[in-house]
Amino acid sequence: MNKVTAREIIKTLETWAPKSFAYDWDNVGLQVGSLNKPVQNVMVTLDVVESVVDEAVEKKVDLIIAHHPLLFVKLHQINVDTPKGRIVQKLLKHDITVYAAHTNLDVAEGGVNDVMADLLDVKNRRPLIPTETEQLVKLAVFVPDSHLEAVRDAVSEAGAGFIGDYSHCTYQVSGEGTFKPQEGTNPFIGEQGRLEQVQEKRLETIVPQSKLSKVLQAMEKAHPYEEVAYDLYPLLNEGRSLGIGRVGRLDEPISLQDFADKVKERFDVPHVRVAGKMGKTVQTVALLGGSGEKYIHKAKSSGADVYVTGDMTFHMTQDAVEMGLHVIDPGHHVEKVVCVKVQQYLEERCNKDGALNILVSEVDTEPFTIQ
Structure with a gap:
């Protein structure tokens, strides 16, 4: 092996x-x-x-x-x-x-901050500190009718075709493709030296730049042709907002005391440091894995009731509480x-x-x- x-x-x-x-x-x-x-x-x-x-x-x-x-x-x-x-x-x-x-890995979707948010049941998330907007590319590939479904599913599973919360978003147009296999080729359809006319679909979909290589590999693997014909177009559409930290909401309001207990349990830590009024309810949560004290103003302006992050120091925590932002510090190691x-x-x-x-x-x- x-x-x-x-x-x-x-x-x-x-x-x-x-x-x-x-x-x-x-x-x-x-x-x-x-x-x-x-x-x-x-x-x-x-x-x-x-x-x-x-x-x-x-x-x-x-x-x-x-x-x-x-x-x-x-x-x-x-x-x-x-x-x-x-x-x-x-x-x-x-x-x-x-x-x-x-x-x-902090910025990546599904990385450190999303794992933390998943453990705390924080929904409808967005970056706390946006760093960039992902670039998008339009992929147009020409596929014989017999393999349209296979190619569409392959590129979609590889990360193409996402628009908001919808996956497998594509558009197909029927047409006729022509090609003449040259010497040394091994065509899926047709013979060397003979012009072929094939009913094909132009399959269009949208691809994040970061997943383009993976999508193209999946496309070529699923496509029957020896040489795949496709076009790539850079788009001005804005893709996902990427960044560190996350802001989202809990399904229901919860007391700061109960939420602190949840943080301690879900992150499997022996203790958490909490600043704020324990009886107050919280629902909008900002969180950032690692050291996040310099982003307390971002957390507050995001509309968060509580900020979960590590390495909070005395005076920065005081400032957060004075702003009306509750703080839970489970330590840096929760990453x-x-x-x-x-x-x-x-x-x-x-x-x-x-x-x-x-x-x-x-x-x-x-x-x-x-x-």
């Missing part, structure tokens, strides 16, 4: 969380090692600390996929007498490649919830033949202990 390479796995991951989604100050992508490395064992983790690397060595891991970059701050030397230097040395010694998906989602994503898309062993690190990288 041929092993898949780290590059193939990362290419799949980046169809979900492209590096272009990341903030300019971030350091996403390859951290240590080689993307050309054959991979059998993959480990997903929140952080790359030495105990996680030790676990990877023990489990013969070839590729670590982390949320937090190992090399977030630029290294000026690799001193193996320092903690960071020892980690890099150990990774190189045991030929372990490390890749980080950080703010790009761990995305690890299982990454594992599931890679299992579905990279491990169809069972050649990979994709696991989530069992090391708890939370540095705080509650006494």
Whole structure:
């Protein structure tokens, strides 16, 4: 059984969380090692600390996929007498490649912030801090009538044809296609040197730029022709708004006390810090995985009753309460919830033949202990 390479796995991951989604100050992508490395064992983790690397060595891991970059701050030397230097040395010694998906996985639909929102039953979501609007492309492909349904379903399942909450949005026009197979071809229809006339459909649909490569691959796989005829048109239509954090609503109002209990339970944390009046009801929720205190004004202006984020400091929390914004701080480490989602994503898309062993690190990288 041929092993898949780290590059193939990362290419799949980046169809979900492209590096272009990341903030300019971030350091996403390859951290240590080689993307050309054959991979059998993959480990997903929140952080790359030495105990996680030790676990990877023990489990013969070839590729670590982390949320937090190992090399977030630029290294000026690799001193193996320092903690960071020892980690890099150990990774190189045991030929372990490390890749980080950080703010790009925060922005991505279904990433960190959406997983958090799902756990808290926050509905009708939008980005808290929009960063960009996704570019859209019109795809027009010419398909023989016999394969229209197969091609339409393939491109739709790959991510084309979404307009709002509607999927499989396409338009078809009937026509007649002509072609003459040349020497060396192996045509699905017709013979070499003979002009063919075929009843075809022009199938049109809309594609997000980030999913274009995947959609084209699916189209070519489902299409019967040796050479597929298609056109791509850039559109001025605005696509989805992308960004970090989420704002949405709960189905019913709930007391701040009960919502704080829910945050604690759903995020599986030993405690949460709460600021505000515990008896007040909340329904509109803003949330941001990681450190979100500098966005309290964004949370308030979004109409949120409560803001769920980590690393809130004393004075910023006071300012939020004075503005009438309740705050729940479950800690930075709650971003761990995305690890299982990454594992599931890679299992579905990279491990169809069972050649990979994709696991989530069992090391708890939370540095705080509650006494």
